[in-house]
Amino acid sequence: MIRSRLFLLGPLLLFLAATYLIPFLGVVRWSVTLPEPGLGQYRAALTDPLVQSVMWRTLRVCATVTALSVTLAYAITLVWVRGGPVARALTELCILIPFWISVLTRAFGWLALLSNKGILNSWAQNAGLLSEPLTMVRNEFGVVVGMVHFLVPFAVFPLASAMKAVDERVLLAARGMGAGRARIFWQVFVPMTRSGIYGAVLLVFVFALGFFVTPAILGGGRSVMVAELIYLRIFQSPDWGLGAAISVVLMAGVGALLAVGMRQARGGER
Amino acid sequence: MMRLRPGMLALTLAALVAVFLLMPLVAVIPVSLTPTRYLSVPLGEWSLRHYRALLDNPAWAQGIWLSIRIGLLASVVATLLATAFSLGIWMLRPAFAGLMMGLALMPMVAPPVVSALTLYFFLTTLSQVNGIVAYDTWAGVALAHAVMIAPFAVVLLTVALNQVDRRIDLAARSMGAGLGTRVFRVILPNIRFGLLAAFFLTFVLSWEEIGVTLFITSVDAVTLPRLMWMGLRDNIDPAIAAISVVLIALVALVVLGKTVWHLCKTRNM
Numbered sequence: 302m303i304r305s306r307l308f309l310l311g312p313l314l315l316f317l318a319a320t321y322l323i324p325f326l327g328v329v330r331w332s333v334t335l336p337e338p339g340l341g342q343y344r345a346a347l348t349d350p351l352v353q354s355v356m357w358r359t360l361r362v363c364a365t366v367t368a369l370s371v372t373l374a375y376a377i378t379l380v381w382v383r384g385g386p387v388a389r390a391l392t393e394l395c396i397l398i399p400f401w402i403s404v405l406t407r408a409f410g411w412l413a414l415l416s417n418k419g420i421l422n423s424w425a426q427n428a429g430l431l432s433e434p435l436t437m438v439r440n441e442f443g444v445v446v447g448m449v450h451f452l453v454p455f456a457v458f459p460l461a462s463a464m465k466a467v468d469e470r471v472l473l474a475a476r477g478m479g480a481g482r483a484r485i486f487w488q489v490f491v492p493m494t495r496s497g498i499y500g501a502v503l504l505v506f507v508f509a510l511g512f513f514v515t516p517a518i519l520g521g522g523r524s525v526m527v528a529e530l531i532y533l534r535i536f537q538s539p540d541w542g543l544g545a546a547i548s549v550v551l552m553a554g555v556g557a558l559l560a561v562g563m564r565q566a567r568g569g570e571r
Numbered sequence: 572m573m574r575l576r577p578g579m580l581a582l583t584l585a586a587l588v589a590v591f592l593l594m595p596l597v598a599v600i601p602v603s604l605t606p607t608r609y610l611s612v613p614l615g616e617w618s619l620r621h622y623r624a625l626l627d628n629p630a631w632a633q634g635i636w637l638s639i640r641i642g643l644l645a646s647v648v649a650t651l652l653a654t655a656f657s658l659g660i661w662m663l664r665p666a667f668a669g670l671m672m673g674l675a676l677m678p679m680v681a682p683p684v685v686s687a688l689t690l691y692f693f694l695t696t697l698s699q700v701n702g703i704v705a706y707d708t709w710a711g712v713a714l715a716h717a718v719m720i721a722p723f724a725v726v727l728l729t730v731a732l733n734q735v736d737r738r739i740d741l742a743a744r745s746m747g748a749g750l751g752t753r754v755f756r757v758i759l760p761n762i763r764f765g766l767l768a769a770f771f772l773t774f775v776l777s778w779e780e781i782g783v784t785l786f787i788t789s790v791d792a793v794t795l796p797r798l799m800w801m802g803l804r805d806n807i808d809p810a811i812a813a814i815s816v817v818l819i820a821l822v823a824l825v826v827l828g829k830t831v832w833h834l835c836k837t838r839n840m
Binding site (some may be wrong): 305306308310312313314316317318320321322325326327328331341360373374376377379380381383384385388392393394395396397398399401402403405406407409410411412413414416418419420423424427450453454455465468472473476482485507510511512513514518527528530531532535544545547551552555559 | 575576577578581582584585587588589591592593594595596598599601602609610611612614652653655656658659662663665671674678680681682683684685686687688689690691692693696700714715717718721725750764775776778779781782785786796799800803804807811812815816819822823824825827830834
């Protein structure tokens with residue numbers, strides 16, 4: 302019993318302890334020893350106006366992105382789960398194809414659409430709608446659009462499993478008692494899928510917090526988010542202690558969010 | 572039974588979302604045909620020069636080959652480790668299973684940038700003692716990818732195992748099968764699709780990994796996503812549009828093929 306435990310459970314746990322857990326403690330050590338021992342970097346991370354403004358922007362962008370992604374995902378999941386066979390096949394393609402395409406390609410697609418020489422601007426200028434190109438990337442707008450696009454498929458899965466679990470008879474009963482479509486949707490269907498909405502919100506928000514590639518490409522260094530700030534602190538203005546301290550704060554924040562979210566989900570089931 | 576179908580409003584909204592999801596993927600096609608050397612929309616004049624550049628510039632083939640090698644090694648390592656671990660959790664039901672699961676899933680749940688910094692620390696430390704599995708080497712990247720993708724394999728295999736009937740394993744055990752027989756002759760054949768899915772998903776995740784790769788490579792281990800990143804950051808190279816079209820076409824073919832295959836299968840039944 303002990304032997305099989307060692308053979309089966311041991312390898313992955315040892316592997317991750319050596320490659321992930323211990324190195325993470327090394328990063329924690331950086332945060333309290335570089336450039337000098339002490340908690341100075343945490344004080345800087347929590348009071349420095351630049352770091353503060355980046356953190357606020359991150360929270361603001363993530364909240365917007367979460368609200369938009371979950372709303373859009375709700376609309377398409379509704380048709381994916383409850384639509385007719387053709388609508389279902391089509392929505393499935395629209396969800397799965399972007400899902401399997403890399404974050405870089407998708408961010409580039411938005412660049413091709415939104416940049417000053419991109420498709421939308423060229424088209425609008427040729428049609429005489431715009432005289433000057435409209436700036437839609439290298440600002441927060443581009444970042445939000447790119448992130449929402451990346452995260453919608455992830456929000457679909459928890460929503461779909463909640464919608465599949467809805468008991469059809471409840472909806473029919475509501476209609477039998479004379480409720481209109483809108484009323485059935487808002488007062489019966491949406492409350493019954495609440496667990497899926499919570500799940501999707503938690504998943505999307507946590508994913509969005511650590512986002513790096515999309516903001517870096519579509520924000521163009523203008524609207525820096527926390528993850529890019531860490532990258533800059535490590536590779537461009539070497540300030541490893543501060544970069545490590547921000548990472549530890551981010552990790553703690555995500556851990557706390559997940560702990561609260563899990564408890565909420567478990568409480569909801571009871 | 573009767574079902575309430577989504578109404579016109581819901582269908583319209585879903586169609587708008589579908590357009591939003593597909594729009595950037597379609598947008599790269601015209602951009603990839605531009606005759607200019609910068610990102611622009613071709614007006615009247617079309618050119619395949621950026622597709623030509625993919626073939627002429629050896630960097631692209633090297634990046635693709637490197638990404639394939641890294642993806643294969645990382646996904647094999649990750650799937651093997653995850654299989655043993657998920658089997659262990661399922662068969663032994665150990666104490667502290669929740670805690671072990673938590674550790675196993677950590678690289679998936681943690682913000683990618685924190686994982687990237689952690690693996691950067693790990694590989695630069697390794698660089699001080701050897702030159703093979705180190706910062707900016709292909710083996711180092713494969714190791715880091717294995718760490719990042721192993722949790723996804725654990726999730727898929729755990730889901731697959733939860734659908735296996737425990738009684739077949741109990742039957743095998745009561746008839747005197749040893750651990751090896753139970754694993755290789757009874758349980759693994761029952762989760763072969765889960766294994767295949769885990770291998771495929773982890774390969775794709777490694778193939779397109781960029782967040783961690785950016786931190787742990789510089790000039791030597793340039794994977795395909797890293798190469799695309801370099802073309803995106805400074806002057807946007809339209810060759811990125813050409814490679815994007817190729818990648819999107821590949822994914823669309825596979826997903827479409829799977830859907831059609833599925834439709835045919837359900838038709839015939």
